[in-house]
Amino acid sequence: MPMAPEWLRDYRKETFVSDLLAGIIVTIMLIPQSLAYALLAGLPAEMGLYASILPLVAYALLGSSRTLSVGPVAVISLMTAMAVGDIAASGSPHYIEAAIVLAALSGVLLLLMGVLRLGFLANLLSHPVVSGFITASAVIIAVGQFRHLLGIPAQGDNLIALLASLFANIGATNWITLGIGLGATGFLIWSRRGLLRLLLRLGLPEQLSRILAKAGPVLVILVTVALSYLFQLGAHGVALVGEVPRGLPDLALPSFDAELWSQLLVSALLISIIGFVESVSVGKTLAAKRRQRIDPNRELVALGGANVASAFSGGFPVTGGFSRSVVNFDAGAQTPAASILAAMGIALAALFLTSLLFYLPKATLAATIVVAVSSLVDFGQIRRAWHYSRSDFIAIVTTIIATLTLGIELGVLAGILSSVLLHLYKTTRPHIAIVGAVAGTEHYRNVERHNVITHPNLVSLRIDESLYFANSSYLEDYIYRLVAESDQLEHVILQCTAVNEIDMSALETLEAIDHRLQEQGIRLHLSEVKGPVMDALQSVDFLRQLSGEVFLSHHQAVKALKRDEIEPYII
């Protein structure tokens, strides 16, 4: 039996007024967005509305963010189109069925990850990879909409194929469609800032002006529907949305076709992870502003529930969206009740407004998409990465190029792979410093940076990283090279201050180093080994077989091992 969410327990009238206002504003924004993202996903317009009713309610009841607004979003809709387009013809019943199954499957995967507490997997996506991926996806999405703005056929999984296809058909441009598309795009760009200023200048009250200013996309829809109806633009070759079934979605189980599920598994996994990362980062940003907290594992469950709800009500994959969540937050939403009210608003639209949509030009929706995704493009991040860190730069550029040329699924995989490999590559060469005593103290510092005392019969190495499989052979080579250079050496002491773990590969490497040094008459010692590492070493034979000793402090080690007959000298 589900408990009432905490926000519901002491829900008050003033809160309801705030939530209602936010709900209305979000509804006004969601209607065009839902329709547009359904178009982007290659699905009938009504599915956009369906995906914006029950999923909102499911998230409101399960989620940990109070203001996140869930529904279709641009990148996930594009990923849906790509995944489903691989296995069915666009718009066919099988295509629709596959999109619904994709929502169900990604819902199940998210729930599973939530139950298994796998939220940490999202950490594998570094910020540059996410930012590069979203930038590249936004470019693909915008370019993909050019076909609706020009009224020509064109398609392709990646930017090159898309552009080639657009250029091949550019001669067939429908000029009326292009006029509507450019007009709508221009108005939407202006309305983002200009509309509010205009309304205020006209003397409307600020509250009302703010609501109306968000209604730019709705206004564009109304105007273009009117034009389309008056001039019967459909007869002039302008593509219209056409018949949209009226009413609420039927609740139904998604199809359980094992082959279809297995075909969609990898895509569903990628959609789940990308959707989760996008949603959690929005949720965190908003929560931080009001000192609230986001629980990643609860978010997994809530997004899983939202996607399952979407699948059961004929929708497609959803996640928390950035723009609409910000609008919800700014409009003063206090609790998830605002989202439930927005869901009711969309339900009313599905019941009473669908007949209006028959005359809606697709170019209007394409303009909505282009303007919405243009804010996602962030090439500044590339410049920033170039200045800050070469490896982040490589990761971001790899992600963008791979996404643009190989398509979005391979793009995000290439991004993850490159950032993980670059990270592993960096840790394969841990920082190792030869240290000596700062005169008059028990402090040991890098010989290259400080004036320190060393002894010719021993060398002290400070390892600045945990020892594990990817870096143990670097340490091995480092020590062998060092030993080959000095012939008075009797002791090698590893100062393990920064070693938080020694895994089995590193343990075996230490054993090999010890054997090899022994054969050359040199003993290997450890100092300042941390408690948990010491416990692990004591659980195996290592310490008994070690030629040297383990010292509590590095200074004790040097005091015990230095040879007095050889004078210490200062480097």
Add this chain to the structure above:
Amino acid sequence: MPMAPEWLRDYRKETFVSDLLAGIIVTIMLIPQSLAYALLAGLPAEMGLYASILPLVAYALLGSSRTLSVGPVAVISLMTAMAVGDIAASGSPHYIEAAIVLAALSGVLLLLMGVLRLGFLANLLSHPVVSGFITASAVIIAVGQFRHLLGIPAQGDNLIALLASLFANIGATNWITLGIGLGATGFLIWSRRGLLRLLLRLGLPEQLSRILAKAGPVLVILVTVALSYLFQLGAHGVALVGEVPRGLPDLALPSFDAELWSQLLVSALLISIIGFVESVSVGKTLAAKRRQRIDPNRELVALGGANVASAFSGGFPVTGGFSRSVVNFDAGAQTPAASILAAMGIALAALFLTSLLFYLPKATLAATIVVAVSSLVDFGQIRRAWHYSRSDFIAIVTTIIATLTLGIELGVLAGILSSVLLHLYKTTRPHIAIVGAVAGTEHYRNVERHNVITHPNLVSLRIDESLYFANSSYLEDYIYRLVAESDQLEHVILQCTAVNEIDMSALETLEAIDHRLQEQGIRLHLSEVKGPVMDALQSVDFLRQLSGEVFLSHHQAVKALKRDEIEPYII
């Protein structure tokens, strides 16, 4: 123009005598092994000989190990069988062609990795993964040979399929074949130790006894060939090796079929990496005993050359093998000339001994394989991992189970993936300690382990790991939780002694933390930031926007920020 290798420059007569002896012993050992591994790879016996001539010469001229012996090895032969078996019927001309292409392709990949200095990629294979993979492969190899020992048909990519196939056909066992197989196996096991003791007891000189003791497998071949000839066992259903072409291999370009090359690409990559890791670990072990060094990137080039040589002379993929390299080393090989001499020995065998092989029962070769791979099985490693480290245990068990059930290619991939993911999972939760001053010193230590002085208006955190994409959100959550618990807090100071890098994701997270703390009236400071990290931070806006300061030492930070009106107290 290739330079003469360094070992050749001052080559002396005594060295030649040592090398000659080692060459003879290795030849004796290589003949049965080459034939057996060709059988294991599903290839004609002569290809095993071909793969043991030119590759040895190529490695001798290019490699950095003085005693490594290159040629067909068990695991790589099995991987060859699996890779080629997927695209051609065993033993068909296309199968042979594909095996040759596989050698060429893996040679090219190794050369490429060597030129690009990608030797570090081998570090991604942790010791437990390699050990688990070899153990599981050895089990599959041994079980796969049961069909030759029983004289029944059976096949399968993984253990379960193999066992099912064996049980289904066990009724068809050929008892003479089984007798030969068991007899050969028993003799080989005994001869490993017993033969040397026997020869010494018979009064033979020690040197000669040592050579003859290695000849156990050759003796088994001679005896079973004789039995097979005398009793015409072929007519009694015993499978024989049959016609083996006499003479040296023809030199020829491998086929350049683009489709075949692309089909074999992933397999060739896995074979290259596994072969490289196996070979380098053998080379390192031997080099360590004589204070020599192995250069991983030169090894890549040398193994690449050996595989290309194998492909051009009708062989299949090769690498440095453990058992034969140890034999070469123990027999006193001083330089790679020993390998060149062994290659000449094998060439002589190909010229003059092939007619003998007609009557050789396949069961004899199967016995050679089973005994050879039995020494590779190391289940003790699992027990050791269980005691030492849970994550290594998970990696080794994952590798073994995946290899046995999914087959060897997916097995090694699952092993790599599990160890990399486990490592990333561990670093997603870096060790963070709240520190305070040890009374009377400027030393800061963990409050949970030491009696230290803290101040209620500030908290000092020591982060024991570099900050990067996979762990930055952990730090974020940690700080927010901490801040939520204490209401007198004015300053958070991060002691960055162990932070070797802050990548862009972590940088953005630090900015987010700073903004959020600022909204709560708390300032974020850094102390003891390392030089390279400081340089990177200065290249972007971060330090200008940071609410707090960067202090050279942690003590300075605490001295400057603690509030005197609040009494310090000792925990």
